[in-house]
Amino acid sequence: MSAYDDLMTFQRETEALAQIAGRLGWDQETMMPRGASEQRGEEMAAIETVLHQRRTDPRIGDWLAAAMPADGVAEAHLREIRRTYERTCKVPARLAAEIARVTSVAQGVWAEARASEAFDAFAPTLARVVALRQEEADALAAGGERYDALLQDYEPGATAASIGAMFDAMRPRLVALRAAILGSGRGPAGLRGTFDEGGQLRLSAELAQAFGYDMAHGRIDKAVHPFSSGSGLDVRITTRTNPEDPFNCFYSTIHEVGHAAYEQGVDRAFLLTPLGRGVSMGVHESQSRIYENQIGRSRAFTGHLFDRMRAVFGDFGVADADAFYATVNRVHPGFIRTEADEVHYNLHVLMRFDLERALIDGDLAVADLPGAWNDRFAADFGQAVDKPSNGCLQDVHWSVGLFGYFPTYTLGNVYAGCLHAALRRDVPDLDARLAMGDTTAATTWLRDRVQRHGARHLPEDTIRAATGSDPSVGPLLDYLESKFGALYGL
Known part of the structure; x- marks a missing residue:
């Protein structure tokens, strides 16, 4: 040999x-x-x-x-x-x-x-x-820099300086959009009532398979913090339920299916090799976020989900599919990152990036973390944190030592924005398909352009090859301003 x-x-x-x-x-x-x-x-x-x-x-x-x-x-x-x-x-x-x-x-x-x-x-x-x-x-x-060294485990080739520059470019438009939405006077109501756990889990499993999750090589369980685990022929996901918020279950599931579909979609020739997994957490997150948001929260697909929820839960007080779309995409300040709307989500990540970088660099002591978190949250979100589980104890990442992971969430959103623009360009009848609950055109495009390659190419090269353009923040910010501008009459 x-x-x-x-x-x-x-x-x-x-x-x-x-x-x-x-x-x-x-x-x-x-x-x-x-x-x-x-x-x-x-x-x-x-x-x-x-x-x-x-x-x-x-x-x-x-x-x-x-x-x-x-x-x-x-x-x-x-x-x-x-x-x-x-x-x-x-x-x-x-x-x-x-x-x-x-x-x-x-x-x-x-x-x-x-x-x-x-x-x-x-x-x-x-x-x-x-x-x-x-x-x-x-x-x-x-x-x-210490933080750069840890970042390589999650996003090879990235630096704290490059990510910081990207975040600095994003922040003004995100803050302006948030302010315009909250000042618009519009505010679709959230869901009211209770939604039984059995119904949530049944519909969650249906959504997972609708987005291409192969149950012959996976399973769905419950966890406090939803996640995806494994690669190749054994890729498992978890979700969670809340009787008052079925969206938490449904969109956690769709999000984790995005991760799982990436791992299941890698070319089988790469099984149990260094290429047989996602190339980075940023590219990984691009799959989960485009599944969850650009596809799962689109007007076309939420129309299908509205019909399915009525079939499972009966009349739940939302008048029609348009009102449901607004409810699914309701913008509201909240404490929890995983429950945040698309406008606020990246502000959560930007805050964590700054705090964990300070922790690793030694500029922030652990004892001072709650105060630093609460001060930053009040400044960015206009709310006082009421309890630790809504503050610096909400995420599992720091307990398991995942320093350098958080910025890849927003990097994944940036990549997803680029992929979504290319997907819309290449599949002009996408909305007609999604309105019928058929995600195949989108998931097949993503499998061919991104997932099957595993770690064959470096992260930015993966996105560049998939879209034909260099990664940039523009497509994501344009998408957010267009979508929420229409929803809130901006």
Whole structure:
């Protein structure tokens, strides 16, 4: 066998072990007994130790030096393996195992603190997570910015400076649009009444399959914070229910299906290889956001959803499909990022980006986080945070050490705006199809242009190849101003 063949055989086993680690994480969120968190932390540390050993095996360096790529796919494999190898070699095995152990346990501590509205109960654990990530960032950064080093795990090639510049360009138009909407005097009512959980879950499963989720290679469970897990032939999603807000269930499901469809849509030839997954969290988020928003919240598709909700729940007090469309897209300030409308959502992300960058850089102490969060939220949203679960305890990300992840949510929105403009250009009868509940034209286009390629191309190259243009914030902002300008008479 050639050096390349030996390397890929070894890598396939590493990828399989990584999938097992991911399955442990899925189980922790969905099925694991509450009292098992300490043991699960040890299990996660043990498997991370094995993965770290494999990812830093000296033979990888020898194989990389000797491998002769035969084509573009082989070149991409070597690029991804080399990037992981070089990064992992910089992080001591002891530190990698400790991060895995602490973040596994921290997830349970966060959940208990969130439920009891007690930030102080979580603060020491969060401080430990931040310190570990700072240590990791110092090992990776080699004198550069800590946050940039961590960002590479989620969006290769991006920097805090480039993302900060993008966010600075977006903020004025977002703030102006928000102000115009809230000052318009228009305000469609939210849903009223209760919607039973069984009906929500049945319609949620129907929506998942309507958006192309392959249940033969997936499943839907409940979790506090919806997520997608796995790749290839086993891709699982979760959702949540609220008797007073079925949209939370439906759009959480559609959002996670976007992630899952990306993983299920990757070319099977890439199964258990470095290319057999989404190339970055920004591109991943572009799939979930375009599924959820540009497709799922469009006037055409909400007309179909209105009919389906009436069939499942009966008359729920919304007069017609036009009123329903306005209700689905109602703009209102709220505390929770995952429940935010399209106008406010990116403002939530911009705030988190600034706060977590300050935490990692050492400019913000964990003890000062609630005050910093509450002050920034009041400035950006005009509301006083009433309790920690509506403030800095609402997201799971920091408890599990995902520093550098948050900005990819807005980056994904930017990418989704670019993809949506190209999709509309290439599928002129899209609305007629969506009005019948048929998303096939959209999901097939996305699978062909983005999903099947997995990590074959770098993130911006993926979007550039799919759309024919460089990624930019313009299409997203134009879409938001056009959609909500029409809804609110601006």
